[in-house]
Amino acid sequence: MKYKFGTALILSSSLLLSQSSFYVNAEEKSNEQTENTSKSISFEQAQKMNPKELTNLLTDEDLKLHNKVAEHQSTELETNRNTNEAYQNVNGYIDQNNIKPSAITQDTRMNSLPKYDYKSDKFIGVVIHETANPNSTIDEEINYMYNNYESAFVHAYAGSSKIVQTASSDYLAWGAGAKANPYFYQIELAQSSTFDQFAKSVNNQAYLTAKMLDQNGLKPSLADHNEGTGTVISHNVISQYYGGTDHTDPINYFSQWGYDMDQFYSLVQKHYNQLNEASDTVTGDTHTVASGDTLYNISQRSGVSVDNIKELNDLSSNDLTVGQVLKLK
Ligand SMILES: [Zn+2]
Incomplete structure (x- = not known):
């Protein structure tokens, strides 16, 4: 496991005021984390465990x-609170x-x-x-x-x-x-x-x-x-x-x-x-994001992996917007 610094957005004056203390805390956590050598297990393995x-x-x-x-x-x-009401x-x-x-x-x-x-x-x-x-x-x-x-x-x-x-x-x-x-x-x-x-x-x-x-x-x-x-x-x-x-x-x-x-x-x-009802097969070089689409279900429907879709479209997160045009090739 690793600790990554958050990108602190300056949203308001109160956050601005608390910024310096946040970085002090983040520093302490970062040091704490360097001693943590705990290894992770795979997503697939974990799903099979009790x-x-x-x-x-x-x-x-x-x-x-x-x-x-x-x-x-x-x-x-x-x-x-009243628990008897029907x-x-x-x-x-x-x-x-x-x-x-x-x-x-x-x-x-x-x-x-x-x-x-x-x-x-x-x-x-x-x-x-x-x-x-x-x-x-x-x-x-x-x-x-x-x-x-x-x-x-x-x-x-x-x-x-x-x-x-x-x-x-x-x-x-x-x-x-x-x-x-x-x-x-x-x-x-x-x-x-x-x-x-x-x-x-x-x-x-x-x-x-x-x-x-x-x-x-x-x-x-x-x-x-x-x-x-x-x-x-x-x-x-x-x-x-x-x-x-x-x-x-x-x-x-x-x-x-x-x-x-x-x-x-x-x-x-x-x-x-x-x-999952919107599960029609996706073909062609691009796909226009519809309501309910996720990267995972577009991946399932198109046969293009989530990682490939993200790479082709320069996506840093899994968030999609309705109407967004995704390259699939
Ligand atoms: Zn709880």
Whole structure:
């Protein structure tokens, strides 16, 4: 694993003021990292391993360095909420009201976060969190995260009207403890106060989960009933099968709205299948990016590898824009 300096963008006067302290911290981390000789394993190997095998690969240095958990403990904070109210079926409500996912945006502050490689080259699944904070908005949660990133940070937040990517998917995040952080993409669900908002927010979280799996060449499978092996996993099941954390989210919060991980997983499958419907073969020298296209599915459809497409088009990230014309030869 290696540490790379983030490109700090000067976004505001407050960031400008904090710049000097950031570089001091980055320097310290860089020194710390030079002692870390831990080797990674391949993405393909990692996908075939169970939680015990994966955690056994982690060195003392890995465990020390990534021992961070996002600040939420759902069991304690939510006991005062009404859990007896009967709600209608969340997934049915999403279908009946034809609720569409919000656009995915990226917070440019992600460039200033620590950049540590995954143990498995790429992430092997997605951890489902919820913030356990009924009193703060998604924006407040995200601001808090950037102000306290040395304690914890996650890759993305889903709310009822937005999906915000807060850390690069190319590097690990600090949200689910030392044993799972080196392997997973991690998404927080911001809390809602109405059923309609909850349905929209969980639809956004499921959509981003499907999108990230698809983008990384992973198929959906639920880890929660499979002893922790699978590509969609609750923080609760990380605690049970990986360890290094004892949080139980998002189970209690989901259940307050009559929801559970099985229903969430079927929503992920719906989005994953929709993303893959546009699966016509791509031929010719160029391809114009359509809604739902990812580098991975264009690669599958054209037979040109993701790396080749990136090289031909001088792409430094996996992000595509609708209407963008990609060279394939
Ligand atoms: Zn969590």
